[in-house]
Every structure is written in structure tokens, then in C-alpha cells.
Amino acid sequence: MLDKDKFKQAFLEEAREILVELESSLLALNDNRGDNxxxxxxxxxxxxxxxxxxxxxxxxxxxxSRNLENAFDEVRNERLQVTSELINLSLAALDQIKAMLxxxxxxxxxxxAAAAAEILAQLRQLTGKPETHAAAAPSPPSAPPAAASxxxxxxxxxxxxxxxxxxxxxxxxxxxxxxxxLGILRIKASMAAIPSLGELDPERCYISWEMVLxxxxxxxxxxxxxxxxxDSCELTIEPATEPAAASAEEASSSMEEMVSNWWSSGV
Amino acid sequence: xxRLDGEINIGSAAxxxxxxxxxxxxxxxxxxxxEHATELDVTAWQLLWAAEREARGSSRGFTLAGRVPEEISxxxxxxxxxxxxxxxxxx
Numbered sequence: 001m002l003d004k005d006k007f008k009q010a011f012l013e014e015a016r017e018i019l020v021e022l023e024s025s026l027l028a029l030n031d032n033r034g035d036n037x038x039x040x041x042x043x044x045x046x047x048x049x050x051x052x053x054x055x056x057x058x059x060x061x062x063x064x065s066r067n068l069e070n071a072f073d074e075v076r077n078e079r080l081q082v083t084s085e086l087i088n089l090s091l092a093a094l095d096q097i098k099a100m101l102x103x104x105x106x107x108x109x110x111x112x113a114a115a116a117a118e119i120l121a122q123l124r125q126l127t128g129k130p131e132t133h134a135a136a137a138p139s140p141p142s143a144p145p146a147a148a149s150x151x152x153x154x155x156x157x158x159x160x161x162x163x164x165x166x167x168x169x170x171x172x173x174x175x176x177x178x179x180x181x182l183g184i185l186r187i188k189a190s191m192a193a194i195p196s197l198g199e200l201d202p203e204r205c206y207i208s209w210e211m212v213l214x215x216x217x218x219x220x221x222x223x224x225x226x227x228x229x230x231d232s233c234e235l236t237i238e239p240a241t242e243p244a245a246a247s248a249e250e251a252s253s254s255m256e257e258m259v260s261n262w263w264s265s266g267v
Numbered sequence: 268x269x270r271l272d273g274e275i276n277i278g279s280a281a282x283x284x285x286x287x288x289x290x291x292x293x294x295x296x297x298x299x300x301x302e303h304a305t306e307l308d309v310t311a312w313q314l315l316w317a318a319e320r321e322a323r324g325s326s327r328g329f330t331l332a333g334r335v336p337e338e339i340s341x342x343x344x345x346x347x348x349x350x351x352x353x354x355x356x357x358x
Contacts, residue, residue, distance in 0.1 A: 166309070166310060171309075172309050176345065189348050189349075191348075191351065194313050194317050194320075196317060197317040197318055200313070202284045202310055203277055203280055204310075209347055
């Protein structure tokens with residue numbers, strides 16, 4: 001019925017793709033150490049690995065990635081410099097994450113854990129910060145939701161799960177929770193597609209969501225939250241301009257109207 | 268009355284649907300007790316929503332029996348359910 005293993009497999013594949021990207025970002029960053037764009041890319045890759053890893057039960061991997069993500073957050077906020085040491089350590093950490101992914105598929109444990117501890121100890125020396133343990137807790141104190149690069153802006157997001165989204169083992173409410181970590185989220189669920197109880201397929205998600213997210217995060221960071229369900233949902237992320245924000249209000253009030261009409265007409 | 272205990276998710280969705288259909292067929296008011304529930308996923312919420320709509324549609328009514336745990340109320344707000352479930356204390 002539920003094909004969680006298949007979905008876990010998809011996570012592993014995507015995670016490896018993200019790691020390839022991360023590696024090229026790190027190598028480019030080595031040649032171009034003042035490039036904030038590359039720093040942001042590395043940060044987002046680590047953030048995604050951490051978040052999705054935690055979602056699929058790779059707790060050690062998530063905790064480990066989080067420490068590295070924090071280091072890149074420091075770089076992003078200009079509290080830590082890009083040095084050869086940091087690049088080398090990050091590349092070692094990247095190999096470590098790969099090893100942890102392989103372990104998740106069925107490799108052996110103790111040597112991987114020891115190597116991870118060693119990397120974290122060196123990272124600690126570099127950043128002068130204690131290691132962070134919690135894997136799935138909300139943002140660390142150094143990174144409040146809106147502390148990212150640009151100014152805060154409103155994003156209009158529409159998330160409509162496809163027929164097979166639930167069957168892949170995804171929990172849409174967890175995705176929304178992750179989205180909430182990026183900023184302030186106003187959210188409205190649309191129940192309009194829910195059929196009568198008798199016709200309702202219990203394993204399919206009929207609810208869709210209209211949201212406005214106020215965040216300084218770039219569009220990619222928002223899209224990354226949905227990266228593992230991109231093929232099984234409809235997703236639009238658009239900058240909300242002032243008039244659009246107003247029409248979003250209108251849209252949601254007409255949605256309310258539609259729902260309440262349904263209520264009365266359903267009698 | 269339907270009492271939901273612990274985590275209600277896609278694994279129990281088919282069973283919950285059956286219970287709700289039976290409860291509606293009984294012709295009595297639909298009462299759902301969430302007091303001992305810890306988490307409901309979207310499959311559970313949409314079943315309750317459809318059942319609430321049908322219970323009201325046939326004027327049998329839908330009531331939340333017992334106290335609703337704070338985590339559940341918070342999850343309802345986080346999920347963007349604005350008027351559902353009716354009678355929920357949203358703080």
C-alpha cells in the first residue's frame with residue numbers, strides 16, 4: 001500500500017544529486033571566495049539535505065548536516081570567512097554525508113560515526129561554536145527565520161498535492177511546517193475538492209493550500225521545501241506585488257464564499 | 268461516538284472512513300472525540316470534513332466530544348483550516 005522504501009530511494013537519489021551540486025559550489029567557492037551566491041547555494045543544499053534527511057528518518061545525517069549548515073550561515077552573515085580550511089573541511093563533510101547515505105542503504109556503522117565526530121570537532125574549532133545536536137528543531141539562534149540575504153518580501157504560494165502524493169509517504173502538513181521556518185506564513189486550506197464521504201479515496205489528499213509567505217529567503221529556498229514532491233504536486237511560487245496581495249485577499253474571500261455556498265447548497 | 272486515539276494517519280484512513288459511514292448511516296448525531304488523539308494527518312482531516320458536511324447536510328449535526336488537545340488545535344490552525352472543525356476553540 002504505502003511505498004515508503006521507494007520514496008526513501010527517491011530521497012537518496014535526489015540527495016546524491018544535491019551533493020554533486022554542493023561539491024561544484026564548494027570547488028567554485030574555493031576559486032572565488034567572495035561569491036555570496038555560491039555561499040547561498042551551499043547553504044541551501046545543506047539546508048535541504050538536513051530537512052529532508054530528518055523527514056525520512058536519517059537523523060544522524062540531519063544532525064551532521066545541520067552543523068555544517070550553521071557554519072555556512074555564519075559565512076552568509078559575514079561572521080566567518082571562507083578559508084582553505086573551511087573548504088577542505090566542507091569537502092570532507094560532503095564525503096561524510098555520502099558515506100551516511102550509503103550507510104542508510106545498508107553499509108557499516110562505527111567508522112562512519114567516528115569520522116563524523118572528527119569532522120565536527122574540527123568544525124567547532126573553526127567556528128568557535130559548540131556543536132548543535134538537535135536534528136529537526138527549528139532554526140538555530142544564529143539564524144532567525146528572516147535573517148537571510150535580502151529584504152523581506154511576500155511570496156504567494158499555491159500548493160496542490162497530486163493524486164499520488166500521499167502514497168509516496170509524504171506528509172503535506174510537515175512540508176507546511178518546514179515552510180513556516182522560512183518566515184511568517186499566512187495559510188488557507190481549500191477543501192473544495194473533497195468529494196462526498198462515500199466517494200472519497202481515503203489515501204489521496206484532496207486539500208490544497210493558498211499561502212502568503214513573508215520571508216527574505218530566495219525563491220529557490222521556498223521551492224527546495226517541495227523538492228522531493230515536485231513531481232507529485234502542482235506548485236506555484238510568485239512574488240506578491242501589492243495589488244496581487246490585495247487580489248490574494250479577494251481570492252481567499254471568494255474561496256470562503258465558495259465553501260460557504262457549498263455548505264448551504266449541500267443541504 | 269467515534270473516539271480517535273493516538274496518531275491517526277493514512278494507515279487508518281480506510282478504517283476511519285468505514286466508521287464514519289456507519290455512524291452517518293445510524294441516523295444519529297455524529298460525535299467525534301479527539302481528546303486522546305495526538306496527531307491527525309490530512310487523510311484524517313478530510314474524512315472528518317466530509318463527514319461533518321454530510322452530518323450537517325442531513326441536519327444530524329456534528330459535535331466534537333470531549334476536550335481537544337492543544338497540539339491538535341494548533342495543528343488545525345497551522346494547516347489553515349479556518350472554519351473547520353466547527354466548535355473548535357482556536358486560541
